[in-house]
Amino acid sequence: MSLPVVLLLGTVGLFVGSAVWVIAAAQAAHRPLFSGPVCASCSAPLPAAAWLPLYGCGRLRRCRARGVGQPIARVLFELGVAGYFAAVAARSDDGVSLAATLIFTVPLLVILLVDWWTRYIYTNIIGLGLLLGFGFALADGVGTLLNHLLAAGVALLAFGFFFALAAGIYRNLAVVPFGRGDVYLAAVIGAMTGWPDVATALFYGMFFGGVGAVLLLATRRAGRRDAVAYGPYLCVGALIVLLIRV
Numbered sequence: 001m002s003l004p005v006v007l008l009l010g011t012v013g014l015f016v017g018s019a020v021w022v023i024a025a026a027q028a029a030h031r032p033l034f035s036g037p038v039c040a041s042c043s044a045p046l047p048a049a050a051w052l053p054l055y056g057c058g059r060l061r062r063c064r065a066r067g068v069g070q071p072i073a074r075v076l077f078e079l080g081v082a083g084y085f086a087a088v089a090a091r092s093d094d095g096v097s098l099a100a101t102l103i104f105t106v107p108l109l110v111i112l113l114v115d116w117w118t119r120y121i122y123t124n125i126i127g128l129g130l131l132l133g134f135g136f137a138l139a140d141g142v143g144t145l146l147n148h149l150l151a152a153g154v155a156l157l158a159f160g161f162f163f164a165l166a167a168g169i170y171r172n173l174a175v176v177p178f179g180r181g182d183v184y185l186a187a188v189i190g191a192m193t194g195w196p197d198v199a200t201a202l203f204y205g206m207f208f209g210g211v212g213a214v215l216l217l218a219t220r221r222a223g224r225r226d227a228v229a230y231g232p233y234l235c236v237g238a239l240i241v242l243l244i245r246v
């Protein structure tokens, strides 16, 4: 895509990043998804302007109730999403696959944040991801839909097997390094990427998950028996493959 389109979609990414953050924060706190932004520290409602990106900058950063600053991580996340959108736009020369890739990022990024914060993956976002993945595949033709159904099925079986294995080894489901949510997430990634790209995406995810677990153990931020959120790494693996193949 041309430079103006890349810049435009990068800006769209900034707005998507902030909206995803607000929605993910609502899901993590069991509030309605579109109930709006609240203070990260005291949960007091923030002005509607807090839906907009770069809210963490300047005076707007302070919560009115207690004057507490909002996390800088949100701004970094928004900038990351903006950069990803711009990179996808720069690589793509096909409008449909560009649109599919950018739309897929929304459920993946919500899952990434919510799983990172709470270690839960919610079924409604899984359902949305499956619907979008299979929907865009069907738009391309029945053959593509069958391929993506196969990819989702293989991912579900493979990760279901890992989950059963981990549950057998650890015996306590609360600390299994692998949750049922990760099994469903693997199917979503299959629905979005198809075969054989799903294998690459899940391989990246498992690789990053392994590196992340080693770093968390090495820096003593997690014990050997602590559950570590695996979903965020799987989402990153999927985002990388979606960027490569766009």
Ligand SMILES: [Zn+2]
Pocket (backbone or CB within 6 Å): 039, 040, 041, 042, 043, 044, 063, 064, 065, 066, 067, 068
């Ligand atoms: Zn506050």
